Amino acid sequence: MATGCWLESVGDFVNRLGVFARVAALWLLVYAAPVHAEIDHQAWTALLQEHVRVIDGGQATQVDYQGMNDDRAALRAYLDALAAVSREDFEQWAQDEQLAFLINAYNAWTVELILTEYPDIDSIRDIGGWFGSPWGQDIVELFGERYTLDNVEHDMIRGWNRYNNPLIHFAVNCASIGCPALRNEAYTGEQLAAQLDEQTRLFLADRSRNRIEDGRARVSEIFRWYPEDFEQGWMGYQRVGEFLADYASALGATAEQADALLSGDMAIRYLDYDWALNDIPGS
Numbered sequence: 001m002a003t004g005c006w007l008e009s010v011g012d013f014v015n016r017l018g019v020f021a022r023v024a025a026l027w028l029l030v031y032a033a034p035v036h037a038e039i040d041h042q043a044w045t046a047l048l049q050e051h052v053r054v055i056d057g058g059q060a061t062q063v064d065y066q067g068m069n070d071d072r073a074a075l076r077a078y079l080d081a082l083a084a085v086s087r088e089d090f091e092q093w094a095q096d097e098q099l100a101f102l103i104n105a106y107n108a109w110t111v112e113l114i115l116t117e118y119p120d121i122d123s124i125r126d127i128g129g130w131f132g133s134p135w136g137q138d139i140v141e142l143f144g145e146r147y148t149l150d151n152v153e154h155d156m157i158r159g160w161n162r163y164n165n166p167l168i169h170f171a172v173n174c175a176s177i178g179c180p181a182l183r184n185e186a187y188t189g190e191q192l193a194a195q196l197d198e199q200t201r202l203f204l205a206d207r208s209r210n211r212i213e214d215g216r217a218r219v220s221e222i223f224r225w226y227p228e229d230f231e232q233g234w235m236g237y238q239r240v241g242e243f244l245a246d247y248a249s250a251l252g253a254t255a256e257q258a259d260a261l262l263s264g265d266m267a268i269r270y271l272d273y274d275w276a277l278n279d280i281p282g283s
Contacts, residue, residue: 038093038097038189039081039082039085039101040081041100041101041104041186041187041188042186043074043077043078043081044078044104044108044186045185045186046074047068047071047074047075047078048182048183048184048185048186049184049185050067050071051063051064051065051067051068051071052064052182052183052184053280054181054184055181056206057202058181058183058184058198058202059181059202059203059205059206060177060181060206060278061181061182061183061184061278062278062279062280062281063111063175063182063278063279063280064279064280064283065111065114065115065118065119065277065279065280065283066118066119066283067283068111068115069115069118072115075108075111075112075115076112078108079108079109079112079141080141082101082104082105082108082141082142083141083142085101085142085143086143086144087143087144090143093189094189095162095163096189096190096192096193097188097189098162098163098189099157099163099165099168099187099189099192100186100187100188100189100192102152102156102157103157103168103171103172103187104186104187105140105142105152106149106152106153106157106172106173107171107172107173107182109139109140109149109152110124110149110173110174110175111175112139113127113134113137113139113149113175114127114175114277118279121277122276122277123176123275123276123277124174124175124176124275124277125275133150134149135148135149135150135153136148136149136150137149140152153172157172158229164234164235165196165234165235166226166229166230166234166235166237166243167196167197167199167200167235168196169222169226169229170196170199170200170202170203171183171187171195171196171199173278175277175278176273176274176275176276176277176278177274177275177276177277177278178209178220178221178272178273178274178275179278180199180202180203180222181199181202181203182278183195183199200247200250201247201250202250203220204219204244204247204250204251205250205251205252207252209271210251210271211251211252212251212252212253212257215266215267216266216267216268216269217241217244217251217253217261217266217267217268217269218269218270218271219244219251219268219269219270219271220270220271220273221270221271221272221273223240223268223270224270227240230242230243239264240268241261241262241263241264241266241268242261242262244261244268245258245259245261245262248261
């Protein structure tokens with residue numbers, strides 16, 4: 001074979017190999033790559049671990065809002081990453097991943113809301129004035145729109161009728177002492193069930209907010225505000241008492257008291273909610 005013809009054959013083979021490589025690469029991108037990109041919540045975890053003080057083994061936490069303010073750029077970068085997620089991608093995620101995303105968004109935007117007024121507030125309820133509400137502020141950027149914290153909690157987490165999980169009330173944090181603790185790590189889809197269960201047990205184990213006393217269950221006002229979430233069959237519960245009976249050990253109830261809760265024979269009363277800011281004293 002003439003040298004020229006041989007070189008031409010080699011060149012043709014290389015070209016064909018190049019085309020094959022490009023086609024193979026395209027196939028990998030289209031078919032082998034994930035259909036959707038799940039967001040990494042590590043940046044939120046880093047902020048929480050740096051600026052959230054855990055008390056009594058996690059029954060309560062305090063937030064170093066001044067430290068959060070010093071790291072405001074990192075917080076804003078995380079919020080921007082949440083805002084960059086499209087609704088189309090979000091809808092492709094598993095439900096636990098969706099719910100973790102929404103809880104993290106609620107908690108991170110609540111911190112951002114506090115920072116807009118900090119240190120000149122003693123309570124989240126100081127924001128909004130006489131004719132407004134902190135939860136009605138149009139600040140949350142998600143899915144190309146602006147929402148309120150109420151929208152995220154009530155319209156999405158509770159209102160989409162897809163998550164149906166009463167344990168979310170022990171994960172979303174309203175920046176108040178009376179609220180369940182702000183967990184010092186982000187929620188994730190793969191760990192969500194365990195995280196929610198742990199947060200619930202820790203909250204119910206805090207005797208300043210939940211206890212059995214004088215033959216009655218004296219519990220957080222959360223159960224008075226959202227009884228329907230414990231009464232419509234979510235996770236199998238039909239009444240608040242059934243839920244409390246299921247978590248009797250955390251509540252400190254005896255077997256006899258748990259039976260009374262389960263049967264509806266124990267009265268349930270509600271303790272006053274402490275709306276003071278959950279910041280670190282003196283920070």
